[in-house]
Amino acid sequence: MKNPKTTSVLVGLGLLLVLTYGYAQGNPRATHTSINTLINDTGQAVGGLHIQYNIGGVPALIVYQNPANTFGNVQEDGRGGVDLSSGTVAACGSVQITIANPCACPLRVKKWWWTNGSGILVGKTQYNGCGQPDCTSP
Numbered sequence: 001m002k003n004p005k006t007t008s009v010l011v012g013l014g015l016l017l018v019l020t021y022g023y024a025q026g027n028p029r030a031t032h033t034s035i036n037t038l039i040n041d042t043g044q045a046v047g048g049l050h051i052q053y054n055i056g057g058v059p060a061l062i063v064y065q066n067p068a069n070t071f072g073n074v075q076e077d078g079r080g081g082v083d084l085s086s087g088t089v090a091a092c093g094s095v096q097i098t099i100a101n102p103c104a105c106p107l108r109v110k111k112w113w114w115t116n117g118s119g120i121l122v123g124k125t126q127y128n129g130c131g132q133p134d135c136t137s138p
Helices: 004-026
Strands: 032-039 048-053 062-066 071-076 081-087 094-101 109-115 121-126
Touching (some): 032 048, 062 071, 062 081, 081 094
Antiparallel strands (some): 032 094, 048 081, 048 109, 062 094, 071 081, 109 121
């Protein structure tokens, strides 16, 4: 690279990622994550999403969305479920949801479904979880 400042920043970020990954591997309290891209195959725009994970009662799940802020409202139900609403995913559109879990238990999607934004099912419930990296097939 021609710019030494850019090179230094990139090397520093790489080192930070390596150190963080190494810490997480050796730390039993490390965060476990589930990353899934959910594709809206309902044939219409949707305003919400519900995802049910294999764990329940874990406080402080951290939810990331890509694109950021696809849904303005994110709520945990206290039983391993996450409800996202106040947003829109167009027909054939998608959103990537990353859930970070503070406990040392692996996360897996049990089932998920699109909603109209008020919790009413749009399309069908997907019962077989998601295949990484996307949920195009059960």
